Amino acid sequence: MYNISDLAGRSIECDCGHRHEVLIKHMEVESGAINHLPDVCRKLFASGNALLVADDNTYKVAGARVYEALINHGFNADICMLKRPSIGYDADETSAAQAGISSPWEPADAIATDERSIVRIMVALKPDTAFLLAVGSGTINDLVRFVSSRTGIPYISIPTAPSVDGYASTVVPLLMDGFKRTVPGTYPTAIIADTDVLCNAPSPMIAAGFGDMVGKLTALSDWKLGHVLDDEYLCQTSFDMMSSAVQKCLSDPAGIRQRKPDAIKALMEGLILSGIAMMLVGNSRPASGSEHHMAHYWEMLFAQKGFRQAYHGAKVGIATPVIASVYKKLTDMDETQIKAMADAYTPVSPSVRRQRVADAFGQLADEVIAESSSVWLSEDEQKQRAHYIAERWTAIRDALRSSVPDPQEIKRLLADAGAAYSAGHINVDAGLLHQTLLNAMYIRTRYTVLRLADDIGCLENLAAEVTKEAFLE
Ligand SMILES: [Zn+2]
């Protein structure tokens, strides 16, 4: 059921009451997969020329083989080589340090997903371009996904690193006039991931992919929470698909660090399945919860200050044990404790909330308020909500206890995989971690454990305790 090559192109009549469509027609994660590309292209596209989009590094590690494979099998192909002012693709931690990059968890200067890169691809298109090939990791796939959606020319994704879960995604985080916004793109017709290439990706990129997969642990817990507490839609098929992919990825963290082909294959499949799970339910609920909101908060703040950014997955990985600690502290409480908190609950007025968001988000505050204030409750509603939760506490706790992993265990997995696991690794100090726990819930309207803690009036206490513990170790 969860084998990705079997899932490709399937239509699933699901117990959740929906019919799910896997719109990607071919998916494979294999050693030597690039050799299968000409056959796949022949099957999917009747005829026409290809445009291969790569940068100088991804061309070197995979693009040249892709180009040769196509030419040798009678295809015509043009190359759009995006320029990056970077150090080498095979940058390891030492060369990253030599290049003046302050931490191995930060990407080298990379191609931006911006207007300039999009125009470069558009200029390379010809009237007879029949399909696009995105040879690269997140950014190149994002760019080609955008161009494909606007031109209607289909594309094949050829990942060069198991670093993000966006290969099967349909949205594009686009930088326009220096501001980042999410715009619609389209899914690839096929994903061909060659483990021979993926195993040679830079260690920090592999570690980032692992961090993003670790984040699914708390993302799934948040989904279950929304379902148990508010009867939010949960597709059990997608939920189970995601959790089994996560378990498989996390089963051999040392294998990830050592780049064992089986471990790297499980990681890449997990990242692709994560995109498929989002495609099945039509939103990012299966793959993104409070740990992602924390990561987004850091991203927004660092961008405002002009700081270097760690890889997305590094931020998500670091946030996950922090969120797991919040879960653990909450699920350790019994009904009497929660009821006492509900009785003592002091509502927060909308104007106080506005001020908190203004203080936490600076120039982005208006945008954040526009996004999240629709779920802010009136003072009376807040009191009712606290009691509503207290009455259902035993059921909520029972549902969550089994699903939330131990924070120390998550840190150990990250460390074993060679991934970042502590806020200090990405220059998040105690003050910022505390601020993040208090404000990350304002980034989206999605229900998460941070909003649960806020709803029963213990977010401030928990944030202080969790921050203290994170910096004691
Ligand atoms: Zn993510």
Ligand SMILES: [Zn+2]
């Ligand atoms: Zn379903």
